[in-house]
Amino acid sequence: MSETTARSRTVQLLEFELGDESYAVDIAHVAEIVDVNDLTVVPNSAPHVEGVMDLRGKTTTIVDPKAVFGIDGDGARKRIVVFDRERTADGKSVGWIVDEVEQVVEVDRDDVESSPVDDGDDAVRGVIKREDDFVIWVRPTVLDA
Template sequence: MSETAARARTVQLLEFELGSEAYAVDIAHVAEIVDVNDLTVVPNSAPHVEGVMDLRGKTTTIIDPKTVFGIGGGGDGKRIVVFDRDLTANGKSIGWIVDEVDQVVEVEPDDVESSPVDDADDAVRGVIKRDGDFVIWVRPTVLDV
């Protein structure tokens, strides 16, 4: 197989931390990464909605994936991963508040194991084993507001 064909199979993932765990999303879904600024709380919003913020003139809904995925403790939400509006549910501007953004890595499809849980909403794309730890590859498109 040529090097070009091998590269076509790899996927670039953005790794980030939620609490003490490592997660990743396909970098193709990411529009930008910004620091957490003042959020405006939206009364009567869903528990996973932290609030909204103005991001370059667009109202962006900020979601706490820890609430959605049932992750407890650790971290204080320092960064926001903003997703491409064309790839989110209903074309909304959405960002996830994460504890840290780590790195972008290339992953071979053979390095991804299927999800160990019966994931009805298809949030977990797979699990990547690296250096004795696991990185959980999630789909950002399953979280809606």
């Protein structure tokens, strides 16, 4: 098998924590990872919108994926995963507030099981089984700011 063929069968995922669980997004969607700074609350915004912050001169909407996915637990909320504007709805600058960013891993697409739930909006791309737990691969494009 050529190196190009092997590479097309794998995907790089950024793993992060939400509560007690591990989640991942395709690294191709991620622009950067930053520490949580002061957020400005926007009155009358959707319940999953934590607020906005200035990130290199761009107003970036910060979303809480726990509120969208129904995840319990407060967690540390220490990092923000900022998504590539070219891959977000309407080219908006959006970030997810997560408890911690773990690592970037390369996963063979054959090791990804399909989502066990039909969530209607395709939020869950698949499930990756590890030795003692699971990592839920989610699509960042399902959360509009």
